[in-house]
Amino acid sequence: MAKQLLGKEVTAALNEKIKANVAELQGKGVNPTLCIIRVGENPSDISYERGATKRCETLGVACEKILLPEDVSQEELLATIDKVNKDDSIHGVLLFRPLPKHLDQAVIENALAPEKDVDCMTDLSMSGVFTGKKIGFPPCTPQACMEILDHYGIDCTGKKAVVIGRSLVVGKPAAMMLVKKNATVTICHTRTVDMPSVAREADIIIVAAGRAGVVGAEYVKEGQTIIDVGINVNAEGKLCGDVDYAAVEPIVDAITPVPGGVGSVTTSVLVGHVVEAAMRKVNA
Amino acid sequence: MAKQLLGKEVTAALNEKIKANVAELQGKGVNPTLCIIRVGENPSDISYERGATKRCETLGVACEKILLPEDVSQEELLATIDKVNKDDSIHGVLLFRPLPKHLDQAVIENALAPEKDVDCMTDLSMSGVFTGKKIGFPPCTPQACMEILDHYGIDCTGKKAVVIGRSLVVGKPAAMMLVKKNATVTICHTRTVDMPSVAREADIIIVAAGRAGVVGAEYVKEGQTIIDVGINVNAEGKLCGDVDYAAVEPIVDAITPVPGGVGSVTTSVLVGHVVEAAMRKVNA
Structure with a gap:
C-alpha cells in the first residue's frame, strides 16, 4: 500500500512558516495584504474567493x-490595477480569469x-519561472506540487521525473x-508515443493531463511517487484526479489523493506568496 | 556513415527566405535595420560584429x-538604448555582453x-520562449538548431528528444x-544519473554541455540525429564540438559537424530576426 501524501x-x-513570517512583518509594522479583484459573479470565482479569504484570516493576512x-470597461479595470499597483499597503493581487470577452485579457x-x-x-512572472530569477511568483499549483515533495523529504536530485501535460499553468x-x-525531467503530452513506457521509467510522475483516469496501472511501477494535479468529476459525480487511484495506489510507493492532495495546498501557497x-519589499 | 547536417x-x-522578405519590405519603403551597440574593444565582440555586418550586407539589411x-556610464548607455528604442528606423538591436563590471547588466x-x-x-523575450507568445525573439543558437531540423525535414512530432544542458542561452x-x-523532451544536465542510457533512448539529441568530447559512442545508437552546439578548442588547437565526432559519427544517422554546423547558422538567424x-512592425 502506498504512502498517502496528504x-x-x-x-x-506551510501555515506555520507563513504565520512566523507574518509575525515578523507585523513586528516591523507591516500588515501583509492581499487584494482580490473580481469581475462579475462567477460561482467558481466566488467559491475560490471564499477559500482564500478564510485562509488569509487564519494566517493573519489582510x-x-x-x-x-x-460589464466593467477596459479603462476602469486598468485604472483599478493602476491604483493597486501604486497602493503601498497592498502586497499581492489576485484577479480572477477568464475575464468577460469584451476585455483585452x-x-x-x-x-x-x-x-x-x-x-x-x-x-x-512567467519569465521568472523559466529563468529562475525572482521576478514575480510561480503559479500556485505546480508550486504546491514542489511543496508536497519537499515536505515529505522526496529529494529530486538525480531522479527521473516525468511531467504529463505541457500547459503554462502546470506542466511547463x-x-x-x-x-x-x-x-x-521529461515532458510528455498528447503527442507523446507510448506514454506508459516513458512514465514507467520515472521515479516521480506529476500528472496534469486534465482528464480523469488517464494514468492507469500500465503507467507505473514499484518505488514511484505520483503527484496528481487533476481535478475532475467522475460518472458518479465524485471528485477524482487524472490518476486511476484504485489501480495505481497498490503498485507505487507514494501518491497524492484527490481530493485532499495538491488542490488543498494551493490556497496556502497563494497566501504564502503575499x-x-x-x-521582499521590506528587505529591498 | 552518418549524413552531415551542414x-x-x-x-x-534561410538567406533566400530573408532576401525575399527584405525585398517585400523595401517594396513598402521599409529598410530593415540592425543596430549594434558595442562597449569597449573585446576581440570576440569585434569578430562577431564583423560576421554580422557582412551577413547584413549580403542580405540587404542595413x-x-x-x-x-x-568606461561608459550607466546613464549614457541607458540613454543610448532609450534613443534606439524610440528610433523608428531601427528594427533590431544587438548589444554585446557581458558588459564591463561597473554597469548593472x-x-x-x-x-x-x-x-x-x-x-x-x-x-x-525569455517569457516568450517559455510561453510561446510572440514577445521579442528566441536566442539565436537554439533557434539555429531548430532551423537545421526543419531544413533537413526531421519531423519532431512524437519523437523522443534529449537536450543535454540546462542553460538559458541554449538548453532550456x-x-x-x-x-x-x-x-x-528530456532535459539532462550535470546532475543526471547515467546520462548515456538516457541519451541512447532518444531519436534526437541536442548537445549543449559546454565541454569538448562529453558525448561519446556510449551515448548513441543507430538512427539518431545529433545536433552539436558546442564550440571548444581541443588539445591540438582545433575547433571541436561537445560530441566526440570520430566515435559518434559512424554509429548515428545524422550529425552536425563542428565547425560548419550550428554555429554557422546563428548569424543568419539573427539577421532573420531583424x-x-x-x-511585425509593418503588419501591426
Missing part, C-alpha cells in the same frame, strides 16, 4: 476586495506590477521547477 | 553601429524594447522549442 499535512507545515460589474494581465503578481498572471512550470531541483511579496 | 546548406535556404568606450538588458530584442536579452530554450514541435521585427 495536502493537509503539507498545508499545516484581504481587501474590489468587486466590479460584469492579455493587456489587463500585464498591467499588474510583477512584484504583486502572486498568481503568475504576467509575462514577467512544474518541469522547470523540477529541473531546478536537479531532476532529469507574505513573501511583503518580505 | 550549416551552409541551412544558411543558404547595419548601424554605436561604439561606446569601456540586468537593468541595461531590460531597458531594450522587447520588439527590438533580436538576441533574446530581455526577461520578456531548445527544450521549449522541441516541446512546441511536439517532441517528448527582418521579422520589421515585418
Whole structure:
C-alpha cells in the first residue's frame, strides 16, 4: 500500500512558516495584504474567493476586495490595477480569469506590477519561472506540487521525473521547477508515443493531463511517487484526479489523493506568496 | 556513415527566405535595420560584429553601429538604448555582453524594447520562449538548431528528444522549442544519473554541455540525429564540438559537424530576426 501524501499535512507545515513570517512583518509594522479583484459573479470565482479569504484570516493576512460589474470597461479595470499597483499597503493581487470577452485579457494581465503578481498572471512572472530569477511568483499549483515533495523529504536530485501535460499553468512550470531541483525531467503530452513506457521509467510522475483516469496501472511501477494535479468529476459525480487511484495506489510507493492532495495546498501557497511579496519589499 | 547536417546548406535556404522578405519590405519603403551597440574593444565582440555586418550586407539589411568606450556610464548607455528604442528606423538591436563590471547588466538588458530584442536579452523575450507568445525573439543558437531540423525535414512530432544542458542561452530554450514541435523532451544536465542510457533512448539529441568530447559512442545508437552546439578548442588547437565526432559519427544517422554546423547558422538567424521585427512592425 502506498504512502498517502496528504495536502493537509503539507498545508499545516506551510501555515506555520507563513504565520512566523507574518509575525515578523507585523513586528516591523507591516500588515501583509492581499487584494482580490473580481469581475462579475462567477460561482467558481466566488467559491475560490471564499477559500482564500478564510485562509488569509487564519494566517493573519489582510484581504481587501474590489468587486466590479460584469460589464466593467477596459479603462476602469486598468485604472483599478493602476491604483493597486501604486497602493503601498497592498502586497499581492489576485484577479480572477477568464475575464468577460469584451476585455483585452492579455493587456489587463500585464498591467499588474510583477512584484504583486502572486498568481503568475504576467509575462514577467512567467519569465521568472523559466529563468529562475525572482521576478514575480510561480503559479500556485505546480508550486504546491514542489511543496508536497519537499515536505515529505522526496529529494529530486538525480531522479527521473516525468511531467504529463505541457500547459503554462502546470506542466511547463512544474518541469522547470523540477529541473531546478536537479531532476532529469521529461515532458510528455498528447503527442507523446507510448506514454506508459516513458512514465514507467520515472521515479516521480506529476500528472496534469486534465482528464480523469488517464494514468492507469500500465503507467507505473514499484518505488514511484505520483503527484496528481487533476481535478475532475467522475460518472458518479465524485471528485477524482487524472490518476486511476484504485489501480495505481497498490503498485507505487507514494501518491497524492484527490481530493485532499495538491488542490488543498494551493490556497496556502497563494497566501504564502503575499507574505513573501511583503518580505521582499521590506528587505529591498 | 552518418549524413552531415551542414550549416551552409541551412544558411543558404534561410538567406533566400530573408532576401525575399527584405525585398517585400523595401517594396513598402521599409529598410530593415540592425543596430549594434558595442562597449569597449573585446576581440570576440569585434569578430562577431564583423560576421554580422557582412551577413547584413549580403542580405540587404542595413547595419548601424554605436561604439561606446569601456568606461561608459550607466546613464549614457541607458540613454543610448532609450534613443534606439524610440528610433523608428531601427528594427533590431544587438548589444554585446557581458558588459564591463561597473554597469548593472540586468537593468541595461531590460531597458531594450522587447520588439527590438533580436538576441533574446530581455526577461520578456525569455517569457516568450517559455510561453510561446510572440514577445521579442528566441536566442539565436537554439533557434539555429531548430532551423537545421526543419531544413533537413526531421519531423519532431512524437519523437523522443534529449537536450543535454540546462542553460538559458541554449538548453532550456531548445527544450521549449522541441516541446512546441511536439517532441517528448528530456532535459539532462550535470546532475543526471547515467546520462548515456538516457541519451541512447532518444531519436534526437541536442548537445549543449559546454565541454569538448562529453558525448561519446556510449551515448548513441543507430538512427539518431545529433545536433552539436558546442564550440571548444581541443588539445591540438582545433575547433571541436561537445560530441566526440570520430566515435559518434559512424554509429548515428545524422550529425552536425563542428565547425560548419550550428554555429554557422546563428548569424543568419539573427539577421532573420531583424527582418521579422520589421515585418511585425509593418503588419501591426
